[in-house]
Amino acid sequence: MTTIKxxxxxxxxxxxxxxxxxxxxxxxxAAYPITPQTIIVEKFSEYIADGEVETxxxxxxxxxxxxxxxxxxxxxxxxxxxxxxxxxxxxMHEILYxxxxxxxxxxxxxxxxxxxxxxxxxxxxxxxxxxxxSGWIQIYVENSQEAYDSIIQAFRIAEHPDVLxxxxxxxxAFFLSHTLENVKTLPNEAVQEFxxxxxxxxxxxxxxEKVPFKLDPxxxxxxxPLALYDYYFEHKRQQEEAMREALRIIRQVHNEFxxxxxxxxxxxxxxxxxxxxxxxxTVCVGSTAGTIKTVVDQLREQGVKAGIxxxxxxxxxxxxxxxxxxxxxxxxxxxxxxxxxxxxxxxVFHEIRHVLYGTHSTPFVVNYxxxxxxxxxxxxxxxxxxxxxxxxxxxxxxxxxxxxxxxxE
Amino acid sequence: MKEAxxxxxxxxxKYLRQERMPHIWCEGCGNGILLNSFLEGLDxxxxxxxxxxxxxxxxxxxxxxxxxxxxxxxxxxGRAIPFATGVKLANPNLKVVVISGDGDLFAIGGNHxxxxxxxxxxxxxxxxxxxxYGMTGGQYGPTTPLGxxxxxxxxxxxxxxxxxxxxxxASGAVYVARWTTLQVRRLKNSIKKALQKEGFSLVEVISPxxxxxxxxxxxxxxxxxxxxxxxxxxxxxxxxxAKAEVAKNKIIVGEFVxxxxxxxxxxxREMTANVQDKLKxxx
Numbered sequence: 001m002t003t004i005k006x007x008x009x010x011x012x013x014x015x016x017x018x019x020x021x022x023x024x025x026x027x028x029x030a031a032y033p034i035t036p037q038t039i040i041v042e043k044f045s046e047y048i049a050d051g052e053v054e055t056x057x058x059x060x061x062x063x064x065x066x067x068x069x070x071x072x073x074x075x076x077x078x079x080x081x082x083x084x085x086x087x088x089x090x091x092m093h094e095i096l097y098x099x100x101x102x103x104x105x106x107x108x109x110x111x112x113x114x115x116x117x118x119x120x121x122x123x124x125x126x127x128x129x130x131x132x133x134s135g136w137i138q139i140y141v142e143n144s145q146e147a148y149d150s151i152i153q154a155f156r157i158a159e160h161p162d163v164l165x166x167x168x169x170x171x172x173a174f175f176l177s178h179t180l181e182n183v184k185t186l187p188n189e190a191v192q193e194f195x196x197x198x199x200x201x202x203x204x205x206x207x208x209e210k211v212p213f214k215l216d217p218x219x220x221x222x223x224x225p226l227a228l229y230d231y232y233f234e235h236k237r238q239q240e241e242a243m244r245e246a247l248r249i250i251r252q253v254h255n256e257f258x259x260x261x262x263x264x265x266x267x268x269x270x271x272x273x274x275x276x277x278x279x280x281x282t283v284c285v286g287s288t289a290g291t292i293k294t295v296v297d298q299l300r301e302q303g304v305k306a307g308i309x310x311x312x313x314x315x316x317x318x319x320x321x322x323x324x325x326x327x328x329x330x331x332x333x334x335x336x337x338x339x340x341x342x343x344x345x346x347x348v349f350h351e352i353r354h355v356l357y358g359t360h361s362t363p364f365v366v367n368y369x370x371x372x373x374x375x376x377x378x379x380x381x382x383x384x385x386x387x388x389x390x391x392x393x394x395x396x397x398x399x400x401x402x403x404x405x406x407x408x409e
Numbered sequence: 410m411k412e413a414x415x416x417x418x419x420x421x422x423k424y425l426r427q428e429r430m431p432h433i434w435c436e437g438c439g440n441g442i443l444l445n446s447f448l449e450g451l452d453x454x455x456x457x458x459x460x461x462x463x464x465x466x467x468x469x470x471x472x473x474x475x476x477x478x479x480x481x482x483x484x485x486x487g488r489a490i491p492f493a494t495g496v497k498l499a500n501p502n503l504k505v506v507v508i509s510g511d512g513d514l515f516a517i518g519g520n521h522x523x524x525x526x527x528x529x530x531x532x533x534x535x536x537x538x539x540x541x542y543g544m545t546g547g548q549y550g551p552t553t554p555l556g557x558x559x560x561x562x563x564x565x566x567x568x569x570x571x572x573x574x575x576x577x578x579a580s581g582a583v584y585v586a587r588w589t590t591l592q593v594r595r596l597k598n599s600i601k602k603a604l605q606k607e608g609f610s611l612v613e614v615i616s617p618x619x620x621x622x623x624x625x626x627x628x629x630x631x632x633x634x635x636x637x638x639x640x641x642x643x644x645x646x647x648x649x650x651a652k653a654e655v656a657k658n659k660i661i662v663g664e665f666v667x668x669x670x671x672x673x674x675x676x677x678r679e680m681t682a683n684v685q686d687k688l689k690x691x692x
Contacts, residue, residue, distance in 0.1 A: 030514075032517070032543065033542050033545040033546070033548040033561070034486075035544070035545050035546075038545045038546050038548065038560075041548070041561060042548070042560040042561060043561065043563070044544065045563055046560040049562075049563035049564045050563075052666040054534050057561075059516060059548060059550075059561050060550055061519060061551060062487065062516065062517040063517075087467075087485050087486055088486075091486075091517075116485050119467075119483060119485075257559075
């Protein structure tokens with residue numbers, strides 16, 4: 001275990017991200033302001049102006065341009081970071097696919113915020129959930145400490161030659177982005193030693209020679225050209241392979257980081273809390289997990305066998321880890337902070353029920369859509385969900401499998 | 410008498426949605442003056458409010474769409490002009506006004522601005538220019554003067570800003586004016602003129618941002634900024650917009666463009682009518 005002396009700082013989630021980016025020796029940052037991500041870029045601008053980093057920074061004229069600039073910077077071999085949220089992420093949609101398709105290992109922080117309309121600046125997951133098929137790795141964090149740790153891990157994961165995919169680190173708007181927390185931080189050298197230099201793998205050049213996979217006048221290659229029905233499909237198949245590799249690399253990087261920092265989040269893909277012998281459980285992503293754990297503690301004190309599975313990585317989906325972790329659970333509530341309109345439940349619900357199909361003893365499963373547009377999810381509401389699960393166990397039937405928690409109807 | 414009857418009523422209150430008050434704008438912000446000038450213009454022209462549509466984008470001034478008691482649309486960031494274009498084309502009888510900020514109209518929405526001006530879409534753009542992204546906390550944008558301090562340029566801005574009136578004129582606008590929030594009467598008159606003209610119009614309103622940009626740049630209180638406007642504003646009607654500077658020691662204000670040119674909507678309707686006549690003739 002670690003012997004590195006760590007410095008405890010009072011940071012909000014955005015500042016924790018900015019500090020992690022600073023320590024990660026990033027070459028290029030291109031961004032556009034959007035609440036509640038702004039503090040990340042503002043803080044980073046200060047680091048640049050104060051000469052604490054040697055990063056090139058540009059505040060572009062839109063998010064579409066910001067990610068485009070990051071993509072080309074990354075294609076030259078630069079370590080690249082950006083941050084966005086909500087409508088900003090939606091505007092990046094086109095370039096998200098180009099980024100993953102070009103295998104550009106960009107790291108982006110998302111301060112999860114609701115999509116318009118009506119206009120709303122507060123937390124839900126509708127922005128990043130809409131991008132879960134864009135070929136980006138998605139890590140959802142529970143607190144600012146995890147935001148800091150995950151950004152550092154994200155560069156290692158993204159740039160790993162077996163992965164080479166962009167990574168989104170998603171933190172809940174305001175609940176994390178703007179809330180002060182004690183965050184243990186590593187010394188700069190420890191972070192730099194952990195991440196190291198960006199590794200550029202060799203690929204076949206135009207004349208069959210091996211060249212580094214980057215735009216380099218000495219070894220010219222073309223990135224992102226036309227591939228129709230002749231080769232497009234193979235590229236997409238390789239992206240899927242990279243995602244499968246990412247399952248292994250995320251765990252590996254997470255374990256190595258635990259050696260350095262002493263901090264772990266489950267196995268890096270999922271985190272369980274009192275799930276081993278749980279009869280009733282919830283599945284969720286993001287900061288709500290913290291509140292749920294408190295409720296689980298209260299229930300455990302009352303002798304109720306309650307637990308929680310927090311999904312840290314949504315893409316790639318840790319299919320077999322989830323399946324194994326939920327073995328033995330009899331009634332399950334899947335929590336969604338976004339909705340798939342007309343889709344019979346939210347996106348996390350779709351994923352989890354998909355995992356559970358064909359298992360020997362499929363539990364009763366219900367979905368709760370909650371907290372849209374930043375609506376609070378207090379302990380008593382979560383307690384109500386566990387009570388609902390107890391009722392389901394008692395009656396052995398689910399009356400309504402998609403439910404809405406905390407909304408006027 | 411009831412207490413409510415004794416309260417003074419704002420003379421333009423009927424144009425505002427009282428249930429949305431108080432507004433979110435900071436003390437000393439120029440947005441109130443801009444909105445007031447627009448409402449006075451409407452009032453003096455005795456406009457039929459059923460025929461007025463206000464479209465706004467994201468930013469502090471974007472809230473105007475929600476405050477004004479007319480049909481309005483608060484769009485996503487940068488998209489006020491395309492929304493307004495759609496409204497105008499769908500119903501040419503409406504007067505469509507875009508009220509938005511410099512960041513919204515000229516950064517993320519910049520492309521829409523130049524192309525709507527080029528086509529001469531019959532919409533009126535009133536731009537509150539406060540030199541920064543005020544609502545998101547004061548980042549630099551496309552109008553931030555060289556050397557200015559913002560949260561993303563802690564040692565001064567090194568990007569050259571747009572000259573909005575020059576951009577509008579070069580892109581094809583038929584009416585282009587600039588005022589500061591000090592010249593309220595002239596601002597109102599320009600808005601009235603734009604409302605009565607056919608074609609793409611820009612009224613730029615240089616506006617104080619006392620809590621963010623002005624404070625960061627040590628420009629003093631809102632009153633100090635108004636005094637500064639008074640000291641350095643130079644009224645030059647018909648001046649070459651390319652030379653109409655916005656600088657620390659000089660702000661050129663006035664009407665820079667006032668020309669006649671058929672609007673996109675008119676040309677579209679004429680062409681459609683011609684084609685339909687021809688088709689009828691062939692039958």
